[in-house]
Amino acid sequence: MRAAITLFARKGFDATPVREIADAAGVTTGALYHYFATKEDLLVEVYRQMQGGQRLRMEAIADSDLPLREKLHAIISDVVESTIADLDEAVVFFQSFHLLSPRVREMVRGERRGYHDRVKALIEEGQREGTFRSDVPATLAVSYHFGAVHRLGLWYHPDGPLSAEEVARHFADLTLSSLTP
Amino acid sequence: MRAAITLFARKGFDATPVREIADAAGVTTGALYHYFATKEDLLVEVYRQMQGGQRLRMEAIADSDLPLREKLHAIISDVVESTIADLDEAVVFFQSFHLLSPRVREMVRGERRGYHDRVKALIEEGQREGTFRSDVPATLAVSYHFGAVHRLGLWYHPDGPLSAEEVARHFADLTLSSLTP
DNA sequence: CCCGACATACCGAACGCTCGGTATGGTCGG
DNA sequence: CCGACCATACCGAGCGTTCGGTATGTCGGG
Secondary structure: OHHHHHHHHHHOOOOOOHHHHHHHHOOOHHHHHHHOOOHHHHHHHHHHHHHHHHHHHHHHHHOOOOOHHHHHHHHHHHHHHHHHHOHHHHHHHHHOHHHOOHHHHHHHHHHHHHHHHHHHHHHHHHHHOOOOOOOOOHHHHHHHHHHHHHOHHHHOOOOOOOOHHHHHHHHHHHHHHHHOO | OHHHHHHHHHHOOOOOOHHHHHHHHOOOHHHHHHHOOOHHHHHHHHHHHHHHHHHHHHHHHHOOOOOHHHHHHHHHHHHHHHHHHOHHHHHHHHHOHHHOOHHHHHHHHHHHHHHHHHHHHHHHHHHHOOOOOOOOOHHHHHHHHHHHHHOHHHHOOOOOOOOHHHHHHHHHHHHHHHHOO
């Protein structure tokens, strides 16, 4: 499983033969197909893991009684740090989306829409109470800032000069200051 | 050529057989291979077209004598509007990067790095003269904001409620206000 | 004006190979 | 001795690419 994620992240799902995954994991294709019915199931597993945790943590923050700005700060920080913590998973997540079968893709998309709408609601709340600027549509702001976060996996390098915490803090800063009235 | 881009954007490069491209273009595979040596050359053509134009327009703006904030505003607007104008190309551009052969990939990466560094230099200039805030690394800000722009192709829909100009204006607004001291 | 010589544009069947998946049989703990 | 677990050998579909061949100009010498 971990072997599969590493290979998918490095070479892409399509370009990784099942035999190579099996070799890297120290088993044979027979064993692999004993546990996973299809190659796609390996990919589906990645999506389930990622989405479950992130959604739960985001909702815990959103439902807390922090001030709005701090909620948003915490949400962005969390998603940045968890993306960096599981960088390979994140790369696979965003790079292989279009290879999923239509049914799975729709489920993933729905889950993501739920996440998006929850954050959007937070921003709209802030716009009503004057915490956030109102001259930009909330949904566009969400797409903008999470777009930035989702590209993280393609340029961040753990050996670089920036630690995960620094990136998380800066990202949250940029998001908040862009929404300040 | 246009047929190929449409198919690549919809199904992905890997999942599009050469025969299908040929059919969509109303020719045969023989004819196609008369003009393109390999399937990858079709993809390379997409990258050349995109990068050439964007780089030229960005440098024209960067070298102009507009104030810094207006330069940045114009650059973001330009890249958003051209992304939306050629949405299929943009989708292919960001979705197929990891399928390029190492040689081509390095060339594309180098070109992108040039673009990145030029914009970074603009922001650093603004930081020195006090136009932009200095408590965030310029290169991180560039990655952040262009990350947001590069995800555009995955959620923007031309039939949606937002016109290309509106998105461009809002994106540039968000970028600038996040960098205001 | 015509004819042979050559170049360019194109066709589409076939090749070689890789891949995801399966069928079969062995092994071992309970 | 049985069923869960797994190794091995194999299948057939699908892929990018090749290649022998044809059709359609182009052009210079007689």
